[in-house]
Amino acid sequence: MPVTDSMFLMAESREHPMHVGGLQLFTPPDGAGPDHVRSVVETMRDHAEVSEKFGRRPADPVGILGNTWWSSVDSLDLEYHVRHSALPRPGRIRELFQQVSLWHETLLDRHRPMWEVHVVEGLEDGRYAVFSKVHHSLVDGVSALRYMTLALSNDPNDEGGRVVWQPGLRRKKSAPAAEPAPSSGGGLLPFNPLSTAKQIGGLTGEVLGMLPASLKVAGTSFRDHDYQAPFQAPHTIFNVPIGGARRFVAQSYSLDRIDAVRAKAGATVNDIVLAMCGGALRSYLAELGELPDRSLTAMVPVSLHKDGEESNSNAVGAVIATLGTDLVDPVDRVEVIRGSVRAARKVMGELSPLQVLALSAANIAGLAPGMLPGYTPLRRPPFNLVISNVPGPREAMYWNGAHLDGIYPASIAWEGQAVNITICTNNRNLEFGIVACRTSVPHVQRLIHHLEDALTELEKAFT
Incomplete structure (x- = not known):
């Protein structure tokens, strides 16, 4: 193993x-x-x-x-x-x-x-x-x-009834490949932050280059206030030891709505999704009287391609982005998120692919102490939560004639990371799945309503 x-x-x-x-x-x-x-x-x-x-x-x-x-x-x-x-x-x-x-x-x-x-x-x-x-x-x-x-098909008359565990499972010609949503200049990308560590075995040849790369990142963190380094996040109710009980909630949001806001804001789909999450988390924590003065941060995937460059799902880095939860105006929130992600992309754009992977792994390493028995989160966590995404089907899909209406991911809540938001593309929807520690994150279903409110607020702000 x-x-x-x-x-x-x-x-x-x-x-x-x-x-x-x-x-x-x-x-x-x-x-x-x-x-x-x-x-x-x-x-x-x-x-x-x-x-x-x-x-x-x-x-x-x-x-x-x-x-x-x-x-x-x-x-x-x-x-x-x-x-x-x-x-x-x-x-x-x-x-x-x-x-x-x-x-x-x-x-x-x-x-x-x-x-x-x-x-x-x-x-x-x-x-x-x-x-x-x-x-x-x-x-x-x-x-x-x-x-x-x-195991799915885009043919409603296909009664093959395939299952994920059968040997030799292959896609039929009629079924589309699972792909991420249109990037629109840096949209949602296939990435799982808990699995990126599996790729770091080939870093040996670039170890010597990591010292100057690390110094460059440290210098950027000092000079560029948009750049978010680990352990700059405020402590929240999410960043505590967790129990074993979970709550799961989910909801679909129209990609057309999100894409319309993206076009008017001159942003990316990823920026708007993060702005939705930032607005929702701000409202949720404010309701509980737990909203910190400093903005929450999230570990997220970003595209490392330059504007106008053809999308390639392999050009992905794990970065820490601000969510603008300290800002009332949704327009300001989008701008700080864009600046945060842009600063991270700029830093990673100056590194080699393996150095990018190493830096991403360093960001992910903030999760590692949660594996240690008796671990108690530091006063300032590496980031407040993980907001990740996985690629799903790009058109209507069926299983044995039944129409697939929704796919809602359920990921892992971590010690010191009591809530996880994972997004999946499905036809013309973005499907949000939220997993949280039941005792640490009360009334997590309220986040679903706040996500809708945040999207509506963005639509009004960019009309």
Whole structure:
């Protein structure tokens, strides 16, 4: 087992589950009967063969050898891995989120392949949901969504019923590749900050070049007040030790709305998304009387391409950006966010690709102390939260004739990082999934309403 996979097993505890998940909502095809969801479950369970990756489990004994070595199962108990549930009445989205929260906070069984799929019926609007989770030692969030997308089709008449764990899963010609949203000069990009450390093994040849690069970054941090370095964030209710209980909430926002604001503001999609998050977090913390005078910061992915340069999803860096939570005016908030991201892009644009990766890894290293037993966050955290994104389908997608209405990522809350916001592209929507520590972040569902208010405020400000 690579050490970069082992670290997620060794860091896991009851308070810190190390799996990623996702909630998908489907509208059944026309003419679907009352047994449609049961047939969905049966179709999934009929795929008894499992790929090598999804047939792995930690070796015995799981707490010792299992942190360093994989073993393979001889057979898969699909009645355990694929579970059929129903919501209590009235079957609102609220009840669905409550159930997903409970599933997302429980640890995966290390004596079995570490993944589960929950198929849920009983929604009041007639739709059904699929919540899946997989341990981060097996796949990261980007890879998990890629597997899910491979099982989909853009043909509503395709009744192939593919599943993510089947061997040899390949995209059919009719299905589009999973891609990020249009960059519009630096938009959302495929990136998972908890997985970037897996790429740093090839940095040896550039180690000597890191000293002058580090001095350059330090000089920029001193001279350029827009540049955000680690450990400049204020302490908030998010930056505390966390318990094991979770809350999950999600919402879709029209990419057309966000893109219209972007065009009028002369900004990027990423800038507007960060401005939405900044406005929402400002309102949420103010309601609780916990809004600090200093702006919150977030670790985010950014494009390192120059304006007008063709987008390339590999040109991505992990930077720390201000969220402008200390500002009342949404126009001012967009401007400080743009300046912060621009300053980070400028610094990274002067470094080699491997130095960029090393600097990104250094930013991510602010999460590492949370793996240590008994860790207590410093008074000033490296950043206040992670705002990440994963690429999703770019057009309408179907599974066995059912229309995919939404994909909502569920990521990892971390010690000292009690809330995580992850965004996924889906057709012409941006899907926000928010995971938070239940005890540290009260009434997290209010963030969904504040995100809508923040987007409306931006629309009015740039009319």
